[in-house]
Amino acid sequence: MKKTFYITTPIYYPSGNPHIGHCYTTVACDTIARYKRWQGYDVMFSTGTDEHGMKIEESAKKAGKSPQEYVDEIAGRFKRLWKFMNVSYDRFIRTTDDYHKEAVQKIFKAIYDKGYIYKGEYKGKYCVPDESFWTESQLVGGKCPECGRDVIDAKEEAYFMKMRPFAEQIEKLLTETDYLQPRARVNEMVNNFIKPGLEDLCVSRTTFKWGIPVPFDPEHVVYVWIDALSNYITLLGYENGAHDDFGYWAEGAEIMHMTAKDIVRFHSIIWIAILSALDLPFPKRLYSHGWFNFEGKKMSKSLGNVVEPFVLGERYGVDCVRYQILRDMPFNGDFDYSNELMLTRINADLANNFGNLVSRTVAMIEKYFGGVLPENQLADCDADGELIALAGALSAKTDELIEIPHLSQALTEIFAVISRANKYIDETAPWLLAKDGANSPRLAAVLYNLTETVRICSSLLAPFMPETAVKVWEQIGAAPESVSYDKAGAWGTLPKNVAVKKGDIIFPRFDIEKELSELGRL
Numbered sequence: 001m002k003k004t005f006y007i008t009t010p011i012y013y014p015s016g017n018p019h020i021g022h023c024y025t026t027v028a029c030d031t032i033a034r035y036k037r038w039q040g041y042d043v044m045f046s047t048g049t050d051e052h053g054m055k056i057e058e059s060a061k062k063a064g065k066s067p068q069e070y071v072d073e074i075a076g077r078f079k080r081l082w083k084f085m086n087v088s089y090d091r092f093i094r095t096t097d098d099y100h101k102e103a104v105q106k107i108f109k110a111i112y113d114k115g116y117i118y119k120g121e122y123k124g125k126y127c128v129p130d131e132s133f134w135t136e137s138q139l140v141g142g143k144c145p146e147c148g149r150d151v152i153d154a155k156e157e158a159y160f161m162k163m164r165p166f167a168e169q170i171e172k173l174l175t176e177t178d179y180l181q182p183r184a185r186v187n188e189m190v191n192n193f194i195k196p197g198l199e200d201l202c203v204s205r206t207t208f209k210w211g212i213p214v215p216f217d218p219e220h221v222v223y224v225w226i227d228a229l230s231n232y233i234t235l236l237g238y239e240n241g242a243h244d245d246f247g248y249w250a251e252g253a254e255i256m257h258m259t260a261k262d263i264v265r266f267h268s269i270i271w272i273a274i275l276s277a278l279d280l281p282f283p284k285r286l287y288s289h290g291w292f293n294f295e296g297k298k299m300s301k302s303l304g305n306v307v308e309p310f311v312l313g314e315r316y317g318v319d320c321v322r323y324q325i326l327r328d329m330p331f332n333g334d335f336d337y338s339n340e341l342m343l344t345r346i347n348a349d350l351a352n353n354f355g356n357l358v359s360r361t362v363a364m365i366e367k368y369f370g371g372v373l374p375e376n377q378l379a380d381c382d383a384d385g386e387l388i389a390l391a392g393a394l395s396a397k398t399d400e401l402i403e404i405p406h407l408s409q410a411l412t413e414i415f416a417v418i419s420r421a422n423k424y425i426d427e428t429a430p431w432l433l434a435k436d437g438a439n440s441p442r443l444a445a446v447l448y449n450l451t452e453t454v455r456i457c458s459s460l461l462a463p464f465m466p467e468t469a470v471k472v473w474e475q476i477g478a479a480p481e482s483v484s485y486d487k488a489g490a491w492g493t494l495p496k497n498v499a500v501k502k503g504d505i506i507f508p509r510f511d512i513e514k515e516l517s518e519l520g521r522l
């Protein structure tokens with residue numbers, strides 16, 4: 001039986017259109033899912049939308065729609081964007097799906113029956129006209145952040161989940177395993193939340209209706225996190241008959257969650273408490289990446305700086321957008337997105353470096369060997385040792401980096417080999433070797449080595465840039481078996497005599513000034 005691998009994006013709030021920030025997490029998960037499928041895992045890759053809550057209820061009202069109409073429309077936009085971005089998810093969950101609602105009610109009841117949920121009082125700052133509760137820290141200048149009016153101290157009956165019984169296990173998972181990446185976030189969680197004593201979590205509300213009713217007290221709806229986090233197991237079929245995939249959550253199974261740092265606390269503390277209360281195994285990895293800013297500011301609709309992924313993808317190509325966001329988001333930090341950086345990456349890395357390597361290699365085989373890959377009669381001659389060693393060792397490196405997952409570093413490693421191969425062309429000067437006669441064994445060896453490097457790099461790039469990889473394989477004549485996972489680390493496996501074929505330019509170069517001014521006018 002194949003080993004399983006389960007990877008999840010957060011389920012996004014359908015309160016506004018998806019933007020490039022959501023794209024980052026989803027495309028990063030897609031890349032890992034594709035890499036793991038290629039490695040031979042039985043992969044389940046999930047995404048979806050988190051559709052309940054007061055905010056959605058209000059946004060729907062403002063739009064003059066029922067909450068259901070409103071979420072249907074926006075969930076559809078998320079699905080369209082993932083299709084456009086070539087995201088190969090296996091399952092899209094919506095928290096308004098009946099099977100999810102049924103399972104959440106059972107989960108809530110099970111935790112209640114075990115004595116971890118109790119009824120208490122939620123105290124907070126209340127805005128009477130808005131009918132909404134706020135915490136002290138959410139207030140702006142002591143006033144309601146929504147309408148700017150005065151707030152009063154108020155309380156409301158609510159259910160709470162005890163967190164302290166789980167503190168020790170949570171701390172152990174965070175400090176003694178590699179669960180949370182990057183590791184810098186572990187101290188933040190332990191020092192800011194666990195050491196001061198975990199507070200009980202409010203898990204129900206009565207001030208809005210757009211949610212899943214508490215089964216034994218239907219005046220209450222389940223508040224946010226039990227509903228949202230449970231998606232990771234309900235979509236596998238936990239406590240419902242809609243799916244039969246709970247094997248992906250077995251003890252010891254490979255499970256990876258990805259989120260940005262905004263919800264790391266929920267995934268590293270609250271989710272673990274819920275799983276523990278349900279006696280379920282813990283996931284193996286949570287990677288919480290940094291924040292995507294737009295020219296220094298947090299990207300948000302109200303700031304008017306939301307980068308439209310459809311526009312970028314149509315103008316520059318989906319793979320170029322995928323590449324740039326995956327390459328430039330640092331592993332442990334935030335990223336200042338700019339269109340200029342995107343265009344510079346496309347020109348420098350994709351057109352000038354990778355695109356050039358492929359087109360020069362193919363053009364030289366066409367010119368000197370009539371388009372048929374020659375046999376490397378010199379096999380591993382010393383002069384080529386560095387390139388061969390680098391390309392041959394590349395897949396072992398990317399395998400490790402995908403586990404962490406450190407995607408930008410994986411791309412950096414692949415592009416280091418691509419740069420080395422371009423330098424190798426300058427060093428070996430095939431056009432001079434051709435003067436010794438078109439069939440010189442040295443020229444054949446050089447072109448063979450270049451094609452092998454392109455084969456290895458393009459197969460490792462395929463999970464990041466799926467459409468590009470196919471175009472490259474067509475040009476170098478690589479059949480599917482030549483780009484299988486077991487061949488990625490095996491130098492010299494592309495058979496001689498395959499026919500190469502120059503195709504269209506893979507990456508066009510852009511006039512950056514012109515593009516920036518046009519984008520500014522959109």
Ligand code: MSP
Binds near residue numbers: 012014021231290292
């Ligand atoms: N619904 C919750 C998540 C529940 S998961 C059980 C939620 N939704 S959200 O729509 O606000 O999505 C937050 C996630 O979207 C982030 O964790 C991140 O994955 C992604 N991002 C949204 N904007 C982003 C940036 N500007 N930068 C980086 N990630 C971004 O929280």
